[in-house]
Amino acid sequence: MVVGFLKSLDYYIIIIYVFSLLGITAYFRLPKERRKQRVNKFVAGSLALVSFYESLAYFLVSLHTVNAWVYLLFFHHFAVYLNLAIIQEFVLNKKRKWIIRGFILVHIVFSGLPLLLGIIPINDNGEYSSILGSTFIIVSCWIFFYELVLDDRYLAIKPIRFSGFWLITSLLFLFSGSFMILISYSYLINNYLEMYYVVIEVTRTSAMIFYAFCFITLANWKGYFQTQTPVSYE
Amino acid sequence: MSEIESQYLVFLFGGIFFALLMTLFVVGIVFAHQQRQLRNKQKLDQVKAEYEKTILNTEFEIQQQTLSYVGRELHDNIGQLLSLAKLYLNSSKPEKLAEGKEYINEIIREVRSLSKSLNLDWVESISLEKFVENELNKIQSTGFCEIHLEAQGTIEDLSKDQKLILIRVIQECLNNILKHAHPSKIQVKISASQKSIQILDDGKGFNPAVASKGSGMANLKKRMETIGGKFSLESEVGKGTKIELILPAN
Structure with missing residues (x-):
């Protein structure tokens, strides 16, 4: 069983393990006050979650068992909530923060609960949940970019040295890619399976970029990156 | 070229296009942000220059007013006191001389108070x-x-x-x-x-x-x-x- 699992590991999950291990270690090495910051907790949580569900998914593959439910539950639900939580931490306007929190609530009501109640089958390919989640994440990313460019409080920040900018940019591209793939999922699976795997690689690369930025945010060598938003409302 | 190979090619170019799009997006946002920072800096410089101009004008006005006040005081108050002091000091009577000295002391006090109003330090103290x-x-x-x-x-x-x-x-x-x-x-x-x-x-x-x-x-x-x-x-x-x-x- 263990040997089968180890054999199933590929470059993607190894890279995810490396970033998660380094990122979580970096999180615990952060000064106490920075460890208490919610954004750092969410980013570390995101790394822990991805390594957990990817391990579970790979483990199920090694047992030749269906693993679609793992991605449906963890990637299309828990990861979406964590990512939305990360984005809302970088949004300054209180109303817009609540809009993003509202997205989480709407996703729970219209996707999380139906999944829990069995209305959405547990081995569903997750098109519905993912489209809902990706749309909310893409809209939330645009809310952040709108503020970054137009809000005066972001004037003093250099986007290149602002970890929020990189985290949210990589999230935007990860979920834009995943959105496009899920729209064409049924068509690709039924007609061009090889092509589907190629497309999956694009999403995996985007995901690796995102988790790399998660690690960089937590490591923040010599304070190069600014992790705090200029004004915190709460 | 087989159908799958051409599809791989399409996705290779698709991937490159995606990466380019991401780069363009990042550059675009950074550029838009920098432009805004630049405009804001120009605006701040303008406000700062205007602020300094207002302060200079205000200082000038207050100094002008102080000078006219000092002029009035020299003529109406200190000038009168000096004349009185001269009158008393020229007298041979000792009580008049003492009064003349008292006037001199008052003049010294008045001059000290006037000299204080000549610079703008009084603004801080009052x-x-x-x-x-x-x-x-x-x-x-x-x-x-x-x-x-x-x-x-x-x-x-x-x-x-x-x-x-x-x-x-x-x-x-x-x-x-x-x-x-x-x-x-x-x-x-x-x-x-x-x-x-x-x-x-x-x-x-x-x-x-x-x-x-x-x-x-x-x-x-x-x-x-x-x-x-x-x-x-x-x-x-x-x-x-x-x-x-x-x-x-x-």
Whole structure:
């Protein structure tokens, strides 16, 4: 069983393990006050979650068992909530923060609960949940970019040295890619399976970029990156 | 080339396009942000230059006013005291000589007090309440009208520049009242908790909607805004004028 699992590991999950291990270690090495910051907790949580569900998914593959439910539950639900939580931490306007929190609530009501109640089958390919989640994440990313460019409080920040900018940019591209793939999922699976795997690689690369930025945010060598938003409302 | 190979190629180019799109997006956002930073910096420089200009103008006006005050004091007060001192000191009577010496001491005190008013350090040492009180006392001493000061608390957290401008604005408001309103009573209310100064008169008032020939009011408003404060005016013909100065929140 263990040997089968180890054999199933590929470059993607190894890279995810490396970033998660380094990122979580970096999180615990952060000064106490920075460890208490919610954004750092969410980013570390995101790394822990991805390594957990990817391990579970790979483990199920090694047992030749269906693993679609793992991605449906963890990637299309828990990861979406964590990512939305990360984005809302970088949004300054209180109303817009609540809009993003509202997205989480709407996703729970219209996707999380139906999944829990069995209305959405547990081995569903997750098109519905993912489209809902990706749309909310893409809209939330645009809310952040709108503020970054137009809000005066972001004037003093250099986007290149602002970890929020990189985290949210990589999230935007990860979920834009995943959105496009899920729209064409049924068509690709039924007609061009090889092509589907190629497309999956694009999403995996985007995901690796995102988790790399998660690690960089937590490591923040010599304070190069600014992790705090200029004004915190709460 | 097989169908799958051509599809791989399509996705390779798709991937490159995706990466390019991401790069363009990042560059675009950074560029838009930098442009905004640049515009903001130019705006800040402009505001700073305007602020410095206002401070310089205010300092100049206060210095001019101080010089004319010193001139008046030298002529009307110290000149008179010197003449008296000369008269007494020329006398042979010892009691007159002692009085002459007393005059000399008074002249020294007056000159010291005048020399203090020649530089603007007094702005820092005087409280806003004391300044208003002095100005109102000056008005009352002319017998022009009745005055009333109501001060609640002490306004403390103002920088020298902010105080300088406020002093000038208050002076200008009082001058305007004396010049144009012909009131029987001037009332000044200072509230430290609300950070406001109200200047009220029961003079002839005017219609604020009618544009005035001068730029006095606009200047006062601009000056208050320069230090982060606010200027508001309410007036009605025959019912006097109420000016409110909201002080900057430091």
